[in-house]
Amino acid sequence: MEPYSLIESKETYRGKIITVNMDTIMLPNGERTVREIVRRGGAAAVLPVDANGNIIFVRQYRHPARAFTLELPAGMLDEGEEPEACARRELEEETGMVAGEIRPFFKMYPTIGLCDETLHLFLASDLRQGTQHTDPDEFVEVERYSPEEAAAMIFDGRIMDGKTIAGVLAYLYIGRK
């Protein structure tokens, strides 16, 4: 048997937005180990840049952080939904903006040791006004900051969301190359 082969997968929890599995895998030394893994599916986020070069963020209450946090628009893929379609949908739902141009930026595992979630980041530009329409239990404010202002907020702790930190710094990096 190959190292890291999956020997057995047992679902130990089925919740509203996640399931948890206990997976038994084979180690290189021939022993077995059990890994607890959260299954959640895919997600998309979008870094929208307006005509003045500012990034459009959303601020919303996040219960896990017990705080109102500044983030890039994002959400989970609907069943069968392509990441780009999800990014476009979340952008319009959360900010009311429609992207004339959208392109893949990079992909990441937000919590690679625990969760199978993959997050697809996109860059959006050539924005025009559409219609904001959040879910009934979503209360979202839109805020705009320059990339440099956003970077300052990463290092002073005002931006704490991983995908937003990665996206803003990636945008600054490609702009300076």
Place this chain on the structure above:
Amino acid sequence: MEPYSLIESKETYRGKIITVNMDTIMLPNGERTVREIVRRGGAAAVLPVDANGNIIFVRQYRHPARAFTLELPAGMLDEGEEPEACARRELEEETGMVAGEIRPFFKMYPTIGLCDETLHLFLASDLRQGTQHTDPDEFVEVERYSPEEAAAMIFDGRIMDGKTIAGVLAYLYIGRK
């Protein structure tokens, strides 16, 4: 009652490394909603820079990604452990290096919509050789790359880990300011 007050918290799963709660909270419109939240505790990661300006990474098998991934050294805080002590411990355990200098870099929530995990990133330098001693079920290889090589690996998909993407790009940003 204040908006977003916690009305009720019910533990629905207790696993090996996580617990899951269903929390009922009050929305601004007076309605109640249930949020599923994964509780995991804190973590620390470290960006170690060697005398040649290269970043020291670890490569290991990550079951959620079904891949051998390149990452900054990191791990969960032990009970009562300070983030800096955890960063120093994980650095030596996983790479065998001891940091002469270590300082806080930034903090992030890797998965802010789902999980209460906070990750504390540190910058380490003035490195000297100690002793690598991984857990019995950890098989870790050490690799070194320049920050620019690492950035290229973010955009071509060879680096997929969120904390590593954020850390590398943050290091490039402060180096160019």
